[in-house]
Amino acid sequence: MHLSPMGEPIVVKIGGSLIDQLERIIGVLHRSGRPVLIIPGGGKFARLVRDTGADGEHGHWMAVAAMEQMGWYIAAKGVVPVTCLQVPARQEVLLPYTLLRSADPLPHTWDITSDTISAWVASRLGLDLVLLKSVDGIRTGGILQERVNADITTDDVDPCFIRYVLASSVRTSVINGLVPGRVERLLKGARVPGTTIGF
DSSP: OOOSSTTOOEEEEEOGGGGGGHHHHHHHHHHTOOOEEEEEOOHHHHHHHHHHTOOHHHHHHHHHHHHHHHHHHHHTTTOEEEOSOOOOSSEEEEOOHHHHHHHOOSOSSTTOOHHHHHHHHHHHHTOOEEEEESSSSOEETTEEOSEEOSOOOOSSSOTTHHHHHHHHTOOEEEEETTSTTHHHHHHTTOOOSSEEEOO
């Protein structure tokens, strides 16, 4: 898998399962020299929302607020927080609540999580998207898919994500953020294990 040329800005969604690796990942992104807009996963905060049983309108906005809380946690690690949709000029983290309340671009359902929200952001900005997960990429039937060009059933991203990425022509890479060196190599343009979608 290959990203846009070195130095070009990208959108990077950091999965909530990587919270214990945040400082390392933020350091890697900073040293890459690329302008990066980080989209925070909801992590533990979103799981608490699910545990309440809230759904529909209320559950959606509670989950987006969970992303906002994770965004502030990332900002506390030295990343500049932003609230509007703009191509990053440096390393920034999006605090998405106000933006999404205003634009309200996606259905209010648990089938849409921070995965599809990050794809919406990348689509609006015309940037490549990297999803950092705690798995090696997208799997179906237990088999890693190196390339996905049609909607498939998987538990590794939300049910709407692949369909949205393909419809929006967002160049997307899904890789394991837990493996040392993998994010660095991807950002330098090297091939790494993972899944590409739509290219």
